[in-house]
Amino acid sequence: WDMFVLAKLERIIRPSYKKEDFALGKKLGEGAFGTVYKASLVKNKGGKSESELVVKKANEYGAVEVWMNERVRRACSSSCADFIHGFRETLNKGKGEEFWLVWRYEGDATLDDLMKDKNFPYNVEEMIYGDVNELPKGPERENRIIRTMMRQIMSSLKNLHAIGIIHRDIKPQNIIFSQEAKTFKIIDLGAAADLRVGINYVPKEFLLDPRYAAPEQYIMSTQTPSAPPPPVAAALSPVLWQMNVPDRFDVYSAGLIFLQMVFPNLRTDSPLIQFNRQLKRCDYDLVAWRELTEPRGNADIRRGFEILDLDEGVGWELLQAMVRFKGRQRISAQQALDHPYFIRDGLLGTTLLQ
Ligand code: ADP
Ligand code: MG
Numbered sequence: 001w002d003m004f005v006l007a008k009l010e011r012i013i014r015p016s017y018k019k020e021d022f023a024l025g026k027k028l029g030e031g032a033f034g035t036v037y038k039a040s041l042v043k044n045k046g047g048k049s050e051s052e053l054v055v056k057k058a059n060e061y062g063a064v065e066v067w068m069n070e071r072v073r074r075a076c077s078s079s080c081a082d083f084i085h086g087f088r089e090t091l092n093k094g095k096g097e098e099f100w101l102v103w104r105y106e107g108d109a110t111l112d113d114l115m116k117d118k119n120f121p122y123n124v125e126e127m128i129y130g131d132v133n134e135l136p137k138g139p140e141r142e143n144r145i146i147r148t149m150m151r152q153i154m155s156s157l158k159n160l161h162a163i164g165i166i167h168r169d170i171k172p173q174n175i176i177f178s179q180e181a182k183t184f185k186i187i188d189l190g191a192a193a194d195l196r197v198g199i200n201y202v203p204k205e206f207l208l209d210p211r212y213a214a215p216e217q218y219i220m221s222t223q224t225p226s227a228p229p230p231p232v233a234a235a236l237s238p239v240l241w242q243m244n245v246p247d248r249f250d251v252y253s254a255g256l257i258f259l260q261m262v263f264p265n266l267r268t269d270s271p272l273i274q275f276n277r278q279l280k281r282c283d284y285d286l287v288a289w290r291e292l293t294e295p296r297g298n299a300d301i302r303r304g305f306e307i308l309d310l311d312e313g314v315g316w317e318l319l320q321a322m323v324r325f326k327g328r329q330r331i332s333a334q335q336a337l338d339h340p341y342f343i344r345d346g347l348l349g350t351t352l353l354q
Contacts, residue, residue, distance in 0.1 A: 017085050019100055022055055033065075033190055034058030034098075038105060052105035053084065061190065062099025063088070068165060068189035069101060075163045079156035081106050081176060081187045103187075107179040110187075111149075112172035115260060115267045121145040128182050139306045143315065146261045146307070151342055152184045153254055158333035160186070161247040164196035170253035171212040172260065195246065211272050214252035215284065216327055248327035251336065255322030262315070263304035284325035314341040 025038040039055040066086030073083045082104035135141040174188040282288035308316035318341040321331040
């Protein structure tokens with residue numbers, strides 16, 4: 001009930017918006033459920049200037065995304081893009097309704113944009129730390145930048161999971177670099193599930209992104225049915241969480257991101273799809289995949305394994321713990337953060353790059 005009162009109170013004290021308040025600019029993205037624009041406020045409401053905004057116009061599934069963003073804003077706001085407001089618009093002439101979601105504009109670059117830059121991961125190092133050149137360019141320095149990025153992503157994931165939200169669409173396109181916070185934040189809660197209340201309205205036909213989806217993708221959508229009434233769900237959900245370890249779905253996706261950070265040749269679509277095929281053929285055994293790939297690998301492949309093998313192979317060990325066939329055998333986001341990969345400083349450890 002306190003959540004309900006809070007929501008009511010907020011409706012009174014927070015400024016509320018309608019679509020006339022926004023001037024839409026450049027289109028940033030278009031998905032199956034909505035279109036995303038850069039936007040600004042037409043007139044100043046509540047005295048505070050919100051010049052750089054992002055607006056998503058979504059179909060009826062937008063209601064779920066509004067719900068998820070409201071929960072995240074209250075419970076773990078720094079993990080995701082700053083959510084400002086969400087509202088429903090009834091369309092003219094009985095054309096149904098659409099949902100508008102408004103966030104602060106966090107910056108121009110997603111992790112996908114940054115990874116596709118030839119200078120990755122040094123381009124990120126520059127944005128986070130400015131000009132730090134105390135180490136020569138090479139695997140050790142790259143490892144430390146990658147570790148910083150992975151730590152940010154895994155702690156955002158841990159925070160989402162701690163409040164019972166599973167993202168289900170973790171990929172570089174849904175991770176944005178926040179210019180202001182100088183960290184990565186998670187975006188796009190359009191496919192997320194809330195285990196505490198059982199909200200999971202993503203229709204069955206909707207395919208999760210196959211490039212990043214864990215092998216249990218179909219099991220999840222059938223075993224977690226659409227929302228039961230709240231009291232039942234509240235009693236059920238901890239059990240559900242235990243049984244299906246659905247949070248490990250996100251961990252698998254994050255493992256693939258780790259892999260892409262480490263191996264330059266896997267940062268584009270078709271090599272990643274090929275990797276997925278190879279891994280499946282190896283029965284999701286990364287050691288077998290390594291035996292297959294390493295002997296005939298090019299410089300990119302050798303570089304990747306060199307990074308993973310640093311510090312007695314802690315990176316390689318973490319990757320294996322994240323990318324496993326069975327969700328239950330995968331490490332959780334919290335356990336990953338406690339893994340020696342993140343604890344150890346490395347031989348040339350410095351607090352600067354942590
Ligand atoms: P969808 O994938 O459903 O189209 P997203 O929420 O992922 O919608 O947004 C699409 C794109 O818009 C993102 O990949 C990103 O480039 C950009 N974007 C989304 N939210 C923000 C934000 N808060 N700040 C800056 N850019 C954003
Ligand atoms: Mg997206």
